[in-house]
Amino acid sequence: MKRLLIASIVTIVSAVGLSSAASAGTHSPKIDKREANQQGRIFNGVRSGALTPKETYRLEKQQANIRAQEAQFKSDGNLSKRERHVLNHRLNNASHSIYKAKHNGRHY
Numbered sequence: 001m002k003r004l005l006i007a008s009i010v011t012i013v014s015a016v017g018l019s020s021a022a023s024a025g026t027h028s029p030k031i032d033k034r035e036a037n038q039q040g041r042i043f044n045g046v047r048s049g050a051l052t053p054k055e056t057y058r059l060e061k062q063q064a065n066i067r068a069q070e071a072q073f074k075s076d077g078n079l080s081k082r083e084r085h086v087l088n089h090r091l092n093n094a095s096h097s098i099y100k101a102k103h104n105g106r107h108y
Contacts, residue, residue, distance in 0.1 A: 026079045031070065034091050038063060038098060045102045052108045055101040062097060066090050 042059050045051035051059070066087065073083040 026074045026077060028079055028084070031084065031087050031091070035063065035067065038091065038094055041098050049108045050102045052106050059098055059101060062094050066094060
């Protein structure tokens, strides 16, 4: 039951976050695709039990911070090459965090 509740929360948070980032004004399909992919990986980790609630919360918070920074970068109507680099670097770190959390041997 708890696992289903967490999975529902993850889905809602990702849908709200991605829609708000997409409405920020600039088009960044590669970054958006990576964010969606990482949300899917987190969801799969929750569903399989590979992620504990604490790990899920930390990973979701990390994703939300990236989306917030993306929205901030897009607020001027332009996503510069440097800003894309920063977002991709943060997404690389988040991807590594997801992998580590899913493969650390802790199960829910």
